[in-house]
Amino acid sequence: MRQGEPTLAKQAGRTGRKFSALSLIRKGMRGGDWPRVWRHHDLAPTYDVVIVGGGLHGLATAHYLAQNHGITNVAVIEKSYIGSGGSGRNTAIIRSNYLTPEGVAFYNRSVHLFERLSQDLNFNVMFEQRGHMTLAHSDASLRTMRWRAEVNKLQGIDSEVITPEEIQKLVPLMDVSGQARYPILGALWHPPGGIARHDAVVWTYARSADAQGVHLHMNTEVTGIDVKGDKVVGVRTSRGDVSAPIVINCTAGWSSIISDMVGVKMPIHTRPLQAAVTEPVKSFLDPVIVSGSLHVYVSQTARGELVFGAATDPFASYSTRGSLEFIESLAGHVLQLMPSLAKLRLLRQWAGLCDMTPDFSPIIGPTPVDGFYVDVGWGTYGFKAGPVAGEQTAEAVATGRIPKLIEAFQLDRFEKGTLTGEKGAAAVGH
Amino acid sequence: MLLIECPHCGPRNSSEFSYSGPIKPRPSIEGLAPEDRAEWRRYLYEEDNHAGFATERWFHVSGCRKFLNIERHSVTNEITSVLTVGEVS
Numbered sequence: 001m002r003q004g005e006p007t008l009a010k011q012a013g014r015t016g017r018k019f020s021a022l023s024l025i026r027k028g029m030r031g032g033d034w035p036r037v038w039r040h041h042d043l044a045p046t047y048d049v050v051i052v053g054g055g056l057h058g059l060a061t062a063h064y065l066a067q068n069h070g071i072t073n074v075a076v077i078e079k080s081y082i083g084s085g086g087s088g089r090n091t092a093i094i095r096s097n098y099l100t101p102e103g104v105a106f107y108n109r110s111v112h113l114f115e116r117l118s119q120d121l122n123f124n125v126m127f128e129q130r131g132h133m134t135l136a137h138s139d140a141s142l143r144t145m146r147w148r149a150e151v152n153k154l155q156g157i158d159s160e161v162i163t164p165e166e167i168q169k170l171v172p173l174m175d176v177s178g179q180a181r182y183p184i185l186g187a188l189w190h191p192p193g194g195i196a197r198h199d200a201v202v203w204t205y206a207r208s209a210d211a212q213g214v215h216l217h218m219n220t221e222v223t224g225i226d227v228k229g230d231k232v233v234g235v236r237t238s239r240g241d242v243s244a245p246i247v248i249n250c251t252a253g254w255s256s257i258i259s260d261m262v263g264v265k266m267p268i269h270t271r272p273l274q275a276a277v278t279e280p281v282k283s284f285l286d287p288v289i290v291s292g293s294l295h296v297y298v299s300q301t302a303r304g305e306l307v308f309g310a311a312t313d314p315f316a317s318y319s320t321r322g323s324l325e326f327i328e329s330l331a332g333h334v335l336q337l338m339p340s341l342a343k344l345r346l347l348r349q350w351a352g353l354c355d356m357t358p359d360f361s362p363i364i365g366p367t368p369v370d371g372f373y374v375d376v377g378w379g380t381y382g383f384k385a386g387p388v389a390g391e392q393t394a395e396a397v398a399t400g401r402i403p404k405l406i407e408a409f410q411l412d413r414f415e416k417g418t419l420t421g422e423k424g425a426a427a428v429g430h
Numbered sequence: 431m432l433l434i435e436c437p438h439c440g441p442r443n444s445s446e447f448s449y450s451g452p453i454k455p456r457p458s459i460e461g462l463a464p465e466d467r468a469e470w471r472r473y474l475y476e477e478d479n480h481a482g483f484a485t486e487r488w489f490h491v492s493g494c495r496k497f498l499n500i501e502r503h504s505v506t507n508e509i510t511s512v513l514t515v516g517e518v519s
Contacts, residue, residue, distance in 0.1 A: 256479035267475035269451065270504075315432075315449040318481050318505045323431045325445050358475055414475040415468065 019122055037203060038082075038210035043217060043239050047075045049397065050235050050244040052222050052258055054078025055087035056198075056383065057375050058250035059205035059216075060390020061397075063121075066212035068391070069398035074214045075244075077237055079221040083202035086252040089320075089352030090383040091275050091297060091309035093288050095132040095193035097152050097159045099144075099424030102408035103361065104155050106388060109405060111192055113387035123204035125196050126302060131287035132193025133170065135337070136161075137182040141293060145188040148424055152190070162189040170287055173338045180336050182293055193288060195299050195307075198383055205390070225261040225372070232262065232371035246397055248373040253318065253353030255376035262369045267414050268355045268377055271312040272319060274326045276349035278341075280304030294333040306344065308334060312354050312380070322349040354379045359419035364389060364406045365396050373397055374411065381425055435512050438494035446492040452477075452484045453499065481505050487515070 027034065049065060051058045054076045065071040078084075096108035114127050136142040145161050152159035164176035167187050176184045210216055217239070224236040225247055234243035249258045256266045285300040295311035310330055313323075327349055335342055356379045357363060363377040375393045378385070392406045402410065408420050432444035457469045478484065481504055488498045497515040502508070 254481075256477065257481060260480065265472070265476040266479065267477060269477045269479050315444070315486075316451065316479070316504065317507060319507050321507075325431060325443075415471060417471070 019124075037207045038216050041215040041217070043220070043237065043242060044075070044215065045241075045243065046073075047215070047242060047244045048073040049246045049248065050074075050242060051076045051248045051250050052235070053085070053249070053251035053254075054082045054206070054216060054218065055085050055250065055252065056083065056202050056205065056386035057087075057252070057378070057389050057393075058248075059202060059209055060386050061248060061250055061375060061393045062209040062214045062390075063205045063212070064391045064394035065398060066209060066214055068394060071394075071398055072213035074209075075217055075242065076209065076214060077217045077220050077222055077235070079219070081218050082206050082216065083199055086352045086354075086378065086382050087198060087202045087386070089275070089350060090198055091299065091307050092195045092198040092383060093132070093193070093290075093297065093299065093309075094127065094196060094384040095190055095288075096157055097132065097134070097148055097188060097190040097193065097424065098422060099148050099151060100361075100408075100420055100422050101151060101155065102420055103422045103424060104152055104157060106405050106409075107381070107384060108155060108157055109391075110385050110388035113391065114196060117201070117204065117387065121204045121208045123200065123207060125200040125204055127194060127196040128302070129192050129194040131170070132190040133162075133167065133287045133289050134188040134190075135167075135184050135289065135291045135293075136186045136188070137184060137291065137293040139185070142186050144423070145186065148188055157190075158192055159188065159190045162187050171285065171289065171338075173284060173340055174289075175337060175339055182291075182336060184337075195288060195301070197302075201383075201386060205386075222258065222261075225258075227262050227369060227372075230368070230370055232369060246371045246373065248375060248393060248397060250375045250393070252355055252376065252378045252382055255355050255374065259367070259372075259374060259376070262367075262372050264367045264369055264372065264374075264411075266355075266363070266374075266376065267358055268363075269316045270318055271316050271354050271356055272321075272351040273310065273312045273354045273380060274322055274330075274349060274351045275307065275309045276322075276327060276330060277301075277308070277347050278306040278344045279347050281306075281344065289337065291333070291337060294336060296330060296333040296337070298334060298337070305347065306341075312356065313351075318353060320351040320353065322351055358414070360422040360425035361420040362389065362409050363411050364393055364409045365402055365411065367411055377409075379425060432507055432509075434488070434498075434500065434509065436490055436493055436496075436498070437512055437514055438496060439490065442490070442493055446490060447488045447498075448491045450487045450489065452486050454478075479504075483510065 288299040290297040357377040
């Protein structure tokens with residue numbers, strides 16, 4: 001933010017929309033409606049930037065375009081409601097203990113943004129840094145954990161390999177006896193990792209983008225993108241046409257289809273990833289537990305529910321239906337780790353869409369079509385990257401230069417053969 | 431869960447099969463200099479990934495161990511044809 005400008009919290013305060021304990025008590029005593037968190041606008045005929053997709057990435061991009069670069073004549077166009085796609089279907093895990101130096105630097109910036117998000121934007125996103133534990137069940141995976149720990153430490157990130165005894169202290173219910181089919185030999189321990197309330201993260205960016213003058217258009221579907229020569233000139237939507245010199249594809253699940261509208265082919269195939277949640281129980285699990293070999297990750301929410309996620313489904317699809325096979329194998333794997341959960345009941349399961357790239361890394365930046373930018377390719381790592389992806393996409397769009405943090409994530413890397421190879425991603429078994 | 435009508439084994443659960451994606455024509459790289467292999471790179475990385483029907487290669491790994499060409503809708507998962515590779519329908 002430029003010096004001398006009023007902070008966002010002050011701006012929000014002037015419009016009577018600043019949240020505080022005092023405002024909560026006052027409102028609670030007096031009753032009445034809270035002001036709408038974001039407003040409805042008619043579709044303007046022209047915008048400086050049109051963002052396709054009103055999820056975490058689209059809204060964060062809109063927020064940083066306005067806050068860091070003063071670009072506020074922006075529309076976020078969302079087919080359904082805000083945060084209805086991957087932003088509301090992920091398992092809300094945040095961490096930066098990746099394997100490649102590029103990945104580590106990128107996701108670490110996101111952890112730092114998450115740490116300040118509630119204060120900066122005056123909205124509690126419930127980010128809890130309870131620690132993130134990746135279990136190793138074989139010598140090979142223990143070796144990978146040591147490798148990851150060293151790559152992480154080089155960049156100053158708190159990340160180390162711990163023993164089964166230390167795991168037992170952190171998670172008393174974990175079976176570290178070595179008697180399991182996949183015995184636990186150690187773990188990569190990453191204290192700054194944790195979880196946040198994923199809807200709150202979406203809402204805080206939506207609220208802040210709206211307060212800065214960005215138009216959020218929900219229930220508006222992009223049906224086409226107009227290109228003249230090799231330059232973007234506007235988008236066609238279900239509510240009318242809009243002209244814009246810059247269009248950013250911030251969708252997940254539908255990113256190939258949106259990019260196809262301008263004739264840019266993506267190295268992406270879309271797969272569903274299923275997740276499930278149990279009934280709420282008394283708090284017993286502090287860290288986030290991940291097992292790459294068993295394809296499962298577990299965390300306990302503030303409400304007490306256990307949230308489970310897994311690997312992507314075995315075939316590409318845009319269907320978000322759950323399957324019995326998934327729930328069966330998930331339950332089996334969770335019980336391998338914590339046998340005492342056998343009586344716990346599942347409440348529901350769901351699926352989100354993952355845009356898998358060949359190197360488990362995103363694609364952020366310009367495309368061969370002038371004015372058409374992408375922030376796509378979010379496989380199993382989109383939620384944790386939301387703030388940094390928004391910040392970097394906004395910078396790339398506003399300055400016309402590619403920021404250092406996303407140099408490795410350009411679309412032309414597939415042409416040049418400089419893939420990133422992020423084996424620290426959740427979808428990769430070790 | 432997806433039920434696949436295997437021409438050899440009858441209706442089977444998709445978990446018996448392994449999936450290797452939509453069938454793409456493989457370009458020839460015979461005699462091409464490395465810098466002229468853009469078509470090959472497109473073949474390697476670019477995906478059609480559209481919402482609709484596509485013909486895919488599946489392998490009945492826990493059944494007859496035949497390779498199958500399956501036409502499937504990527505949104506509804508509806509299967510309209512299952513053919514054995516190399517056999518005329």
